[in-house]
Amino acid sequence: MYFDPRPKTSREDLFDREEEVERIKALRAPITLVLGLRRAGKSSVILVAASEMPHPVVYIDARRFEAEPYLTFKHVAEALGEALAQPMRRFPKLREYLKNVNGISVAGFEVKISWRERGSLVEVLEWLNRWAEENGRKAVVVIDEAQELTKLKGYNLLKLLAYSYDNLRNVYYVMSGSKMGLLKKFLKLEDAGSPLYGRYMEVVELRPFTLEEAKRFLEEGCRQYGVPPPDAEKVYRAVGGLPGWLTYFGYTYVSVRDEEESIRQTVSYAVDLIKQEFAHFLEGKWAAEKRYRVIMEAAAECAAWSELKRAVEASEGRRINDAEITRLLKNLVDYGFLEKRGDLYCPPDPLIAAAFR
Ligand code: ADP
Ligand code: MG
Structure with missing residues (x-):
C-alpha cells in the first residue's frame, strides 16, 4: 500500500523509483551515497533494495544518534553489534566467522562488541569480507543518515572507511544523508588531506516527485x-x-x-x-538564532543574498559583515533548510516555506 506511513520495505509498496533501487542494488562502487531531502524516500529505497539483495545487509540507522550532542566509539560499537543480528539470522554461518573477532561476544544472534577493543570494528569488517569472499557474495553495510556520525569523537571512521574501500573488496557501503552538505563535510570528499579524498562514489539522488x-x-x-x-x-x-x-x-x-x-x-x-x-538545528547556536529566523522568514518566497543581508541588518539596526551572512546561509543550505536556485536562496520545499511564513 503506497499510503502506509512507515518506510517501505518491499517493492510492491514502493511507487516508482525503479532506477534508483536498481542502482543501489548494483553496488557499482565500494561506496554508494543516497542523497535527498528528509522524506524524499531514502530509507524506503534502501530498504527495498536491501530486501532484494542476495547479500547480508548490516543496517545502521544513525538517526538514533540525532539527539546525542556527541558520540563515542561505544555508541558505534553498540549500533554495529545490534545491526549484525539480522544478517546472521539470514546467513547462520556468518556467526562462526564473527566469533573470531577479538572483543566480540556472540550469543545466539546477539552480538556485543566490546568498546574497549578499538580494533574490533576493523576486524568485524575483515571477517565480513572473508565470509563474503569464501561464499561468493558481498557484505553490505548501510549507514542511514550517516551525517549524524560527524559527532563521533576520538575515533577516525574515515580512516576505517578508506582502509575498507581499498582493501576489503567484498564489503560495500550505502550511506544516506538528508543534510547533504553535512554528509559531504563528514566524508571530507573535497579535502585533499582526508583519507577518502579522490575515492569515486556512486551517487543516487532522490528528487521530490514531479x-x-x-x-x-x-x-x-x-x-x-x-x-x-x-x-x-x-x-x-x-x-x-x-x-x-x-x-x-x-x-x-x-x-x-x-x-x-x-x-x-x-x-x-x-x-x-x-x-x-x-529548533533542533538552532540548539547550541543561540548567538545566531535570531539571524537564522530572520533569514528563513525573508527567504520564504526566495530571495537574493543582498536582500537577506539587508533583512538581517534591518532587524538589528546595524551593519553585519558579508562573511557572517555567507556563513549563516551556508549552514542553512548544508542542513537542507534552503537551496540555491541561480542567484536566489529558496526553501527547497513548499512546506518548509510554509513553516516560516
Ligand atoms: P527518508 O528516509 O528520505 O526521510 P522515508 O523513506 O522515510 O524517507 O519516506 C518518507 C515517507 O514517504 C514514508 O512514509 C514512506 O513510506 C513514504 N515514501 C517515500 N517514498 C515512497 C515511494 N516511492 N512510494 C511510496 N511511499 C513512499
Ligand atoms: Mg530515512
Whole structure:
C-alpha cells in the first residue's frame, strides 16, 4: 500500500523509483551515497533494495544518534553489534566467522562488541569480507543518515572507511544523508588531506516527485483503497512533491475522504515537524538564532543574498559583515533548510516555506 506511513520495505509498496533501487542494488562502487531531502524516500529505497539483495545487509540507522550532542566509539560499537543480528539470522554461518573477532561476544544472534577493543570494528569488517569472499557474495553495510556520525569523537571512521574501500573488496557501503552538505563535510570528499579524498562514489539522488508523478502516486494509491482520487494539482500546490508529505496526505485522505481537510492536516503536521527540526538545528547556536529566523522568514518566497543581508541588518539596526551572512546561509543550505536556485536562496520545499511564513 503506497499510503502506509512507515518506510517501505518491499517493492510492491514502493511507487516508482525503479532506477534508483536498481542502482543501489548494483553496488557499482565500494561506496554508494543516497542523497535527498528528509522524506524524499531514502530509507524506503534502501530498504527495498536491501530486501532484494542476495547479500547480508548490516543496517545502521544513525538517526538514533540525532539527539546525542556527541558520540563515542561505544555508541558505534553498540549500533554495529545490534545491526549484525539480522544478517546472521539470514546467513547462520556468518556467526562462526564473527566469533573470531577479538572483543566480540556472540550469543545466539546477539552480538556485543566490546568498546574497549578499538580494533574490533576493523576486524568485524575483515571477517565480513572473508565470509563474503569464501561464499561468493558481498557484505553490505548501510549507514542511514550517516551525517549524524560527524559527532563521533576520538575515533577516525574515515580512516576505517578508506582502509575498507581499498582493501576489503567484498564489503560495500550505502550511506544516506538528508543534510547533504553535512554528509559531504563528514566524508571530507573535497579535502585533499582526508583519507577518502579522490575515492569515486556512486551517487543516487532522490528528487521530490514531479506533478505528473505525484498525480499517479495519488491516483494509484487511492485505487488501492477503492477511494476516488483527489484533485492532484491542488494537493501538489499545497504540499509539494516530497513522497513523505504526499503519503501523509494520502493516508489521511483515504480515512477522512475530504480533500481540504486532509490538506489542512498535512500542512499543519508538516509545519509542526519542520519547526521542531529547525529548533533542533538552532540548539547550541543561540548567538545566531535570531539571524537564522530572520533569514528563513525573508527567504520564504526566495530571495537574493543582498536582500537577506539587508533583512538581517534591518532587524538589528546595524551593519553585519558579508562573511557572517555567507556563513549563516551556508549552514542553512548544508542542513537542507534552503537551496540555491541561480542567484536566489529558496526553501527547497513548499512546506518548509510554509513553516516560516
Ligand atoms: P527518508 O528516509 O528520505 O526521510 P522515508 O523513506 O522515510 O524517507 O519516506 C518518507 C515517507 O514517504 C514514508 O512514509 C514512506 O513510506 C513514504 N515514501 C517515500 N517514498 C515512497 C515511494 N516511492 N512510494 C511510496 N511511499 C513512499
Ligand atoms: Mg530515512
